[in-house]
Amino acid sequence: MDNMKISAILYSIVAIIFILCAATGGSPAFYGVAAAFIALAAASYPKKDKKDCEQNGSTECVIVYGGFYRGTKQYAQNLSEQTGIPAISYKDEPSLSNMRVIIFIGGLYAGGVRGLTKTLRNFHLRDNQKLILVTVGLANPNEHENRDNIRVSLQKQLSPEVFYKIKFFHLRGRIDYNKLTFVYSMMIKLRYHSLRKKPLETLTSEDRTFINTYGKQASFIDFNALKPIIEEIYLPVERVP
Ligand SMILES: Cc1cc2nc3c(=O)[nH]c(=O)nc-3n(C[C@H](O)[C@H](O)[C@H](O)COP(=O)(O)O)c2cc1C
Structure with missing residues (x-):
């Protein structure tokens, strides 16, 4: 337990003693003293805010994002605004070795997460570090089938040592479609035409989302979905046996 928590508990105990004294015939002024100790306890209790990611003035948490267009960057910037944690593109090759919490947000491209392999090359997750991996894709991750497909792809991209220690989230x-590069545009076109040849009942939910959005502009960005990720950032690092 850290010193702040111990102080808060001690102040609370003193406040209770003064309340008991006042209630058992002591001076009513003891209530005032108790109130002052309660205020001290509240002020000294450690708060789960962005300071959890700071020690000795330097940041211990980082958001790394890997996208091609703007989806992942929008999530990374919003998460950064909400937490005060800096957001850096994977292309800038941020140093991760001294970080306590690393949040990687990456766009899904044909199942793979953009920038993930490069970012985790030569990286070894220590016991006191937490890695949160957030994928950003078009398929709805609330559907088990889509989520399972993402996990299967991730298992191929990550070493078992890292895969079983990571916290996953899917956005x-x-x-x-008008802004895709020529290569991506061709990839998507081929996929679309091959899916159109398949019987409708054989299509997965991911295939249907793909067909429904093909050729259009579509945004499923939802910043509320960052809430559980923020909660995870501030949870203590769990040790995996
Ligand atoms: C070539 C291509 C392949 C894609 N593959 C997948 C995929 O396998 N699964 C998925 O859910 N979304 C897929 N998407 C959608 C992207 O994941 C989505 O556009 C996301 O917002 C990408 O992040 P970005 O906007 O930061 O580039 C694909 C998009 C493109 C252009």
């Missing part, structure tokens, strides 16, 4: 992104 929905955006797409604008």
Whole structure:
């Protein structure tokens, strides 16, 4: 338990003693003293805010994002605004070795997470570090089938040592077919035409989302979905046996 928590508990105990004294015939002024100790306890109790990611003035948490268009960057920037944790593109190759919490937000491209392999190359997750991996894709992750597909792809991209220690979250992104590069545009076109040839009942929910959004602009960005990720950031690091 840290010193702040111990102080808060001690102040609370003193406040209770003064309340008991006042209630058992002591001076009513003891209530005032108790109130002052309660205020001290509240002020010294450690708060779960962005300071949890700061020690000795330097940040211990980082958001790394890997996207091609704007979906992942929008999530990374919003998470950064809400937590005060800096957001850096994977292309800037941020140093991760001294970080306590690393949040990687990456766009899904044909099942793979953009920038993840490069970011985790030569990286070894220590016991006191937490890695949160957030994927951003078009398929709805609330559907088990989609979520399972993402996990299967991630298992191929990550070493078992890292895969079983990571906290996963899945968000929905955006797409604008008019802005795709030539190569991506061709990839998508081929997929679309091959899916159209399949019987409708054999299509997965991910395939249907893909067909429904094909050729359009679609955004499923939802910043409320960042809430559980923020909670996870401030949870203590769990040790995996
Ligand atoms: C070539 C291509 C492949 C994609 N593959 C997948 C995929 O396998 N699963 C998925 O859910 N979304 C897929 N998407 C959608 C992207 O994940 C989505 O557009 C996301 O917002 C990408 O992040 P970004 O906007 O930061 O680039 C794909 C998009 C493109 C252009």
